[in-house]
Amino acid sequence: MLEIKCPWCGARTQTEFTYAGDATLDRPDAETGSEEDWYEYVYLRDNPRGAHDELWQHSAGCRRYVKVRRDVTTHEIIATGAPGAKLDGGGS
């Protein structure tokens, strides 16, 4: 079971969080996004080996969404931050 550092609450156990998907996606602009852009955003995901940014919601805590850089092969959590933060480390 992972231990995830919530930027607002500190290190908490995984059961307090809900996985909320890929954090590397850019939501297309409501005005200018094409149907193709939206199709990619909604349906297509990369599955990279190694460090990957993902979102977790601290659902049984502060309810904030947290950006988590996790190595998906080792489960090492390299960095966490606010959803808009740029995370460092792990070569991603």
Add this chain to the structure above:
Amino acid sequence: MSAQPYRNAEGGRVDRRRPVGFTFDGKRYQGYAGDTLAAALLANGVRLVGRSFKYHRPRGIVGAGNEESNALVQLGTGARTEPNLPATRVELYEGLEATSQNRWPSLNFDVGAINALMHRLFPAGFYYKTFMWPAKLWPLYEHAIRHIAGMGRTATAPDPDTYAHRFHHCDVLVCGGGPAGLAAALAAARAGARVVIADENAEWGGMLRSRTDAIDGRPALEWVADAVAELARLPEVTVLPRTTVAGYYDHNMLVLDERVADHKPAPANHEPRHRLWQVRAREVVLATGALERPFVFADNDRPGVMLTSAAQHYANAHGVRAGGNAVVFANNSSAYPAARDLAAAGIGIQAIVDVRAEVPDADRAMARGIGAGVLAGHAVVAAHGARQVTSVTVMALDADATGAVGEPREILCDLVCQSAGWTPSVHLFSQSRGKLRYDDGLTAFVPDRSFQRERSAGAAKGTFDLKGCLAEGFAAGAAAATAAGFPAAAPATPDCSDDTEVRPRAIWAVPLPVFLHGKRFVDHQNDVTAEDVGLAYREGYRSVEHLKRYTTLGMGTDQGRTSNVNGLAVMAGLRSDAIPTVGTTTFRQPFTPIPMGAVAGAHAHADVAPTRVSALYDWHKAHGAPFSTAGYWLRPQGYPRDGETLAQATQREARHVRTHVGVVDVSTLGKIDLQGRDAAEFLNRLYINGFAKLAVGKCRYGVMLRDDGMVYDDGTVTRIAEHRYLVTTTTVHAGGVMSHMEYLAQVEWPELDVRMISVTDDWAGIAIAGPRARDVLARLAAADIGDAALPFMGYLETDVAGAPARLFRISFSGELAYEINMAPAHMPHVWEALLAAGADDGIIAYGTEAMNVMRIEKGHVVTGELNGRTTAGDLGFGPMMSKIKHFVGQPLAGREGLAEAGRKQLVGLMPTDGRTPIPRGAQIVADPAARPPVAMLGEVTSQCVSPNLGHPIGLGLLVDGRARHGETLSAHSPLTGETVAVTVTDPVFIDPEGERLRG
């Protein structure tokens, strides 16, 4: 009650003043407090304790702890019975009842033993080969196989015991309470670290419990007692005996199974039987010890063939002689002090058979000291006897130990103590994803590279001498504490009596001379022999993972603790590969079996999941309501009276509300309080319809989509104040919609000034509906609620029956209706006040079934229609979709395929004959008599009998349904076989103009 013929008058740490009575297979015996079941059985001379899984061979006790592969028993009776428990781990208590397994009708006469005579029918993989065809006979095969080959029986009655869970955080978790573990805990605890130390046994000391070592010139167990006492005194230390560290998971999370009450007949009042600990440790010390390996030789499963360390344990810890005359069979030096202890306990040592050609002088001296002859370069090639070993055949080995040579000699004995080397218990290390290394000198896998924040110490690391174990333990504990932020130095290591190096000679399968028969078991519990491994090799199952699955090697409840290394070594020999090349199988959690009850903890029976009830739950119960579930909620379905069925009550309630008035508990609707300067803009982006112009004090119905363009949820939004809204959701989507809105606000639109919180539990809800709803409510409301003051889709705040309340003039039933929100504490009072105020108007309470009937009559959609595959257009919400703003789901809602003809659209359905109910979940087809395959035009999503129309109705999703009004089709249920002709209609059956709700 019989005497204990194999119990010495002195020795061991049992309490001879406290005899303990127990039964085995119905026969009464006596042991002493401090015994395990295995020790007490041996004390009574009971050697045959079970039958093997496949061949039903007689089996006895092999080990003294978790390595036991044979002596599995069924414990207890009735609801507390538990199967497959190693007798070596069962602590004796007064009245304990144990029975043997895998035998029928009795242990001594077993019909299944005929399997052994037909062993050619039962080679490795026999399940796969023999019973492949015809598949339809599998249930028959299974029944027959289970009857003969089953393990124990699980209890069929509900478990009467309770189980607890505990979460814990510590700086250093020490797994194992032997010398290395205790040393590590002392070093870490003295530095001030928060330490947890767990050991699976009741008694601390690990291997020291079985031996006669001295530390600092005193008995080693005195050092152990001092160490435990010191640890117990420290406030930051948690000492957990009878606790198995069962699993090592990510980020140093370990799971511990504490057997709180298994050593008693039943748990004390309010005491859990087990407590499952989830421990997050900064650092971990693995001091899990090592297990002695058995040899693979002919008929090595005869009762009386044991591990040397086990016989030594019974002698030293229990004062029990595991036999009268022993042959010690070893490939390493650890057997010599054990033989000395056995001799001291009164067991005659007939010979020490040592596969090593060169036996160290110290070992020879020890053998001389007890008058035992040493047969160097020899091996036991076969054991003899049926239900009990009576003799062994010993032969010399050739130079590379692949052949037995010279004259066979038979030695009479009733005990064979074997020691084929030691396997460090690397299970937890391997679970932590650490990498193993094969050590040729030790002939064993040892920890190599760590993956998580742990370190191994002592025998778990391949260090077998006592002083080395203590030194490594002290060092590991100090290093762990330092790494966790508590600088520590390793204490000085005391002097120890024992400095034995094991110096094993590798030998895996003892060669079987041509003139002897016999099965050479590798895995006793699963009856896998060296010959089976050979068969797997010949048939191409040569990787360890294939070997395991093909032969079932290591797949028993002991997970092959004693058999894995032998099995893969035999395979390595066949492949002519080095053992590390063959590799090991993956060790998985749990290390030893954990009862399902401990895993479930308090989440059992009615508490598997939380139950949510409204403030009116007691009222609903008192008025006879059956409940249905929606998520975690319990909702009253209706209030049958005077012998009514629920269906009858539903008809009565739904009819009565449309003619008079009724109240219903709607507390379960999701409610979200949304605030902020940009709340209007947020809602405008969230819903398909516009919210920018919603005035304060007004409600509006809204529909939201997912990003993929499908309908997600619906509800009402009320503008409470300039920058404050109350958003309602369906009961089942309350949590999901909340997270969805939080996601948009926090991640995608952080520029918007909005905040939100769930207030579902803060506001209880009552809907009052029916033509007389206003009259009744007006008698209790402090404010004017006339049509001008509170028009349809209006909102105001006032007191109702003296309780502060929010009034929403919204309607789900299609009648004149109000929703009243109030604090849950006030709800019972307001409810009773409404019932009293409406008594003269004939007010009734109605349940969710009547509510459902009325919403079908009005064509309102719920879960059956909001099924995640319907678009706004499908459900008739197309015109609501704004064309002047952007909203979630808009881009993909317009994509090809979702907008074109051929979509299934919401329709109403009526039986063409005006009376036959429409089958639930029916498929809609054009011609039910057509030859399959028949095109499915749609499906029935909701159906009921409408008391207000006097005939059955339904809702459905039908291809191009809106263009089919008036057509006659068929609703066919493949489940019930019913076929009903239905006429397609508009989905709104009652008051399509909405005059009633505006009245």
